[in-house]
Amino acid sequence: MNLFKLVWAFIRRRPLTWAFNVLTLSTGVALVLALVLVSQALDNRFRRDLADIDLVIGAKGSPLQIVLSAVFQMDTPTGNISLAEAERFTRSALVSRAVPVSMGDNVQGARIVGTTLDYPKLYGAELAAGRWWGQPMEAVLGASVAQRLGLHPGQSFVGAHGLVGSADLHRRFPYRVVGVLKPTGAVVDRLVLTDLGSVWQVHEHPDADERATDPNRREVTALLVKYRSAMGALMMPRLVAAVPDLQPAIPAIESARLFSLLGVGAEVLQGVGAAILGLAAIGFFIALFGAVSQRRRDLALLRALGARPSLLLMIVALESALLGLAGGLIGVAAGRALAAYAGHVSMAAASGPTLIPPPAGAIDLAAIGAALALALVASIGPAVIAARTDPARELAGA
């Protein structure tokens, strides 16, 4: 005979009540945990994509759109900017590094980005196979693109016009795969990288040969800028804004705005999760209260057998704690599954950012601990009532 056996015997007498309350508790835990995991995954994802980019210079338009298109590769660009104008900033003393990006084509939904070798360096991307590009029409594939399209170094593909899949193929300008990147967890995984010159070559009108050779007319989509010092943050946006066709966009500000937009939905769901947790706490309280009143005479019997009031208190607290623990464990398992499913759904949505929830750790323990604490708090009142059982009243009242 031991305390656990005794408590288990009590729990078994009310299987449906407890099944329902554990279900409620685990639902609340799962919902809150899944939301925290998904928002952490989003946060990590965006943080990685932001790399060290302090400023994006794009064509006049919405700064949020510029950041979404040029950094996260999720929206269409606002337009193109003149390479000559952009290069004025590249050479500025305020800038330590400026990476041009040029978009316009895709291969089966994966964006083809013309850039320099500085771009993969932003994300610490390394080659898994092959080599970097050395001339126009050579391409290096991000890890998930290579896997999805089944392309290896040496093979060729043609791009399609636009940023999503289309039938408008540039058959005259096939790309040759020269390298494949290792996974980085960042935006480069789902991009096809190539030389800036490739994009010009593919898009220049066949009749206008002089444009191809005129460097003053060349365009890029955006310039990703890293400042040399804090002075850059003070000066650069104003300098860029002064140029009529250019729009400065600060990724830190725009992604904060984006999060505040997404945050509303997350807050609502988090509120729902908290409400379910509150309901679970009330459910535990009511169930324990009912259990204690139902077993008054059993508790009185234990007192007659020599049990101290503290033992009756512990029985109720342990009963609640065991069920709270069960709710926490089930909730964490379900929350993990929910977050993994959300990540999977976002992956399935073609070129959307893949979400990888953070690995199991402190947050899961915290969720289980919270469920346990909630159950224990709910048990305080009923446990005290149990401890105050008056054996004379229960045993003589028959």
Place this chain on the structure above:
Amino acid sequence: MLLAEDLEAGRGDRPVARLSALSVKAGEAALLLGPSGAGKTTLLLALAGLAKSFSGRVRIADTDILALRGAALDRFRGRHIGFVFQDIHLLPGLSALDNLLLSPFAAGVAQDRERARALLASLGLGDKAERAAERLSRGEAQRAAIARAMLLRPQLILADEPTASLDDPAADSVATLLLQAAAETGAALVVATHDARLKARIANQVMVEAAA
């Protein structure tokens, strides 16, 4: 073994029943008689310190039970007093054996499984030790409760209306079992009852009086 004098017991703030004198030797038995509602159970519980006593003296062996409080009282009750109630016998969800072991568990003393099994066997429940309490018949549950009362070799066994609602043969056999239990463990047995059938078996009889 048990000596009670001028014991007034009750619930709340006033005494309801009085016991002028009760003396039971080790291994022997006494009846606490009185009509229903006279306060027999309350007096019985007061003998174990479970109901409130207002005056009088109760000694079990060398212990003045009314002087004990809190943990000391609970410890003494757990180790030295066995109970058999009218209808609260066993805890459902636990086996008969575990219900016996509930007594040493609640009292915080070592659990002697072998003695518990032997007691169940001696009461004809040898093959039902592992059976869940709710699957035992009423009579079997009561016998298991008697075994539990004997388990720790108490100095006093208190039984509350053990034969109420039993037919004659069953009442007779329960009386026999209780007397044997007292004799075997050397405990004083006090039976609170209004059952006239027990008067023929136990000569030491005390009437419960109304409190002054």
